[in-house]
Amino acid sequence: MTFKDFNFKELLQKAIEEAGFKEPSPIQVEAIPHVLQGKDIVGQAHTGTGKTAAFGLPILNKLGKKAGEALVIVPTRELAMQVSDELYRFGKHLGINTATVYGGQSYSRQIKLLENSNVIVATPGRLLDLLRNEQINIKPxxxxxxxxxxxLDMGFLDDIKDIFTYLPESRQTLLFSATMPVAIKNLAKTILKEPEFITITQANVTNVxxxxxxxxxxxxxxxxxxxxxxxxKNPKKSIIFCRTKKDVDRLSTFLVSQGFMAKALHGDMEQKQREEAIKAFKSSKLEVLIATDVAARGLDVNDVTHVFNYHLPFDGESYVHRIGRTGRAGKDGIAISIVTPHEFRxxxxxxxxIGTKLESRVVPNISTVKQKKIDELKQTILDQEIKDYAITLVEDLKEEFDISTIAFKLASIIASKTYVKGNNNIGKSEIDIKKLTELLSKNDRGDDRNGSRNRGGRRDNFRRDRKRSDRDESSSSSRPRQRSSSSSAKPSGDKPAKTQRSRRRD
Structure with a gap:
């Protein structure tokens, strides 16, 4: 089956093809026909199954030109941005405007930009505030x-119930959830009418x-x-993923300055430049490729030993595609993510x-790295065959130095490779990580239950604390559109540790 079998509008099909989508995923095969027929659905599927397109494509196909005609409610600002990006990409040829609404941004700017947006992607707290204060009146x-x-886990269930009291009875409602606890089943009975039930299970979504x-x-x-x-780690060939093109360019320049054979790869580069970078990487003329997600789906290199997530992606689907660049053709691979406390959620x-727990580790200190380099250097010397030209060189040197001095001089040359830069301790310790995990769990259990009714509570403080990180993580784009943004670790080795945005066509 292909996407053409759904008989979408020509301009929507064009966007699908430009995005590189060919065959629909199981959730898309099951859900899209029901949505096109106007039925309510309950879909049990993980983020990585492609459900944004499962509800987004048929809705975009049916949209008119009314403001606020479609409303998508998501739990976090990160997911809101991701969903909004995806819907914009599919709807760009249809003249569809989208707006992303979450807390921490100007109410007046949000209200103004919502007036001309066909699709609203919102988090529950800010959306409920706007509805309660009668600052918006949407009829999706x-x-x-x-x-x-x-x-439900974040304590938004009551907010969701309240939001639906402001929405018209005559609507098509789609509910998606990875699991189906009793509270979600009861919610579905309340807000949906004779829904179709779709279940897509997914095990071992990442390479073992x-x-x-x-x-x-x-x-x-x-x-x-x-x-x-x-x-x-001393990776032989690696890909580093960043969220923005700006970060890719900056990091590429930085790594080259540190002596790495590295190049950038992102959507703003000319096609010829991109092809040259990929060709050099495949032929091992490059040891490091720094890329945005443009490389995650199409890059096929069998000998990539490591994938680094300099920034985490916003969703599991992108994560799976990123780390899938290593561990190919039956080989082992290593995926390493650099995470700030603000990215824990x-x-x-x-x-x-993905149904997998990532293992927490502590960044190794200088002495640990140095000792590893020395051990590797010793092993290299032990494994090295004695060449004729080396014998000639040593015999020539013996005319001026004794054999011990020659050995010390040669060792001094090669031992320079064991030098380690930077601070002794980098990142969080095992204790720090444990405390951070416990704090986040406590916030989820307690503060988030208050939802938008506790705007002065710790949940909002936590979200305000994330503001700087969110700015760092927001994606840059060359698309023509208007946006409005809404302890030192103890020395240790490498061991386990326990807006709002609006898019418009110019």
Missing amino acids: NFVVLDEADEM NITQTFYVVDEKERDDALIRLFDY TLQRIEKT
Whole structure:
């Protein structure tokens, strides 16, 4: 089956082809016909199954020109941005405007930009605020509740129920959830009418040959942590993924300055430049490729030993595609993610999506890395065959130095490779990571239950604390559109540790 079999509008089909989509995923095969027929659905599927397109494509196909005609409710700002990006990409030829709404941004700017947006992607708290204060009056024909169980976990269930009291009875409602706890089943009975039930299960979505770990650092330590991990892991061929083109360019320049054979790969590069970078990487003229997600789906190189997530992606699907660049053709691979405390919830959502727990580790200190380099150097010397030209060189040197002096001089030359740059300790310790995990669990259980009714509570403080990180993580784009943004670790080795945005056509 192909997407052409759904008989979408010509301009929508054009966007699908430009996005490189050919065969629909199981959730898309099951859901799209029901949505096109106007039926409510309950879909049990993880983020990585392609459900954004499963509800987005048929809704875009049916949209008119009314503002606020479609409403998508998601649990977090990160997912809101991701869904909004995806819907914009599919609807760009149809003249569809989308707006992303979440807390921490100007109410007046949001209200103004919502007036001309066909699709609204919103988090529950801010959306409920706008509805309660009668600052917006939307009458969507299509309502999507995405990641319903995540919203339940975050304490948003009551907010969701309140939101639906402001929405028209005459609507098509789609609910998606990775799991179906009793509370979600009861919610479905309340807000949906004679829904179709679709269940897509997914096991082992990541390659079992890939070792997946993460390191927790402060934002300012990302570069230092990356260099330290390169020193320790010594990858033969690796891909580093960043969220934005700007970060890719900056990191590429930085790594070259540190002596790495590295090049950038992103969508703003000319096609010839991209082809040259990929060709050099495949032929091992490059040891490091720094890329945005443009490389995650199409790059096919069998000897990539390591994948580094300099930034975490927003969703499990992108994570799976990224780390799938290693561990290919039956070989083992290593996937390493650099995570800040503000990204822990994103990490947890990815783990939930892929059904795998990533192993927490501590960035190794200088002495650990140095000792590893010395051990590797010793082994290299032991394994080295004695060449005739080496014998000639040593015999010539013996005319001026004794054999011990020659050995010391040669060792001094090669031992320079054991030098380790940077601070001794980088990132969080095992104790720090444990405390961070416990704090996040406490926030989820307690503060998030208050939802939008506790705007002065710790949940909002936590979200405000994430503001700087969110700015760092927001994607840049060359698309013509208007946007409005809404302890030092103890020395240790490498061991396990326990907006709003609006898019418009110019």
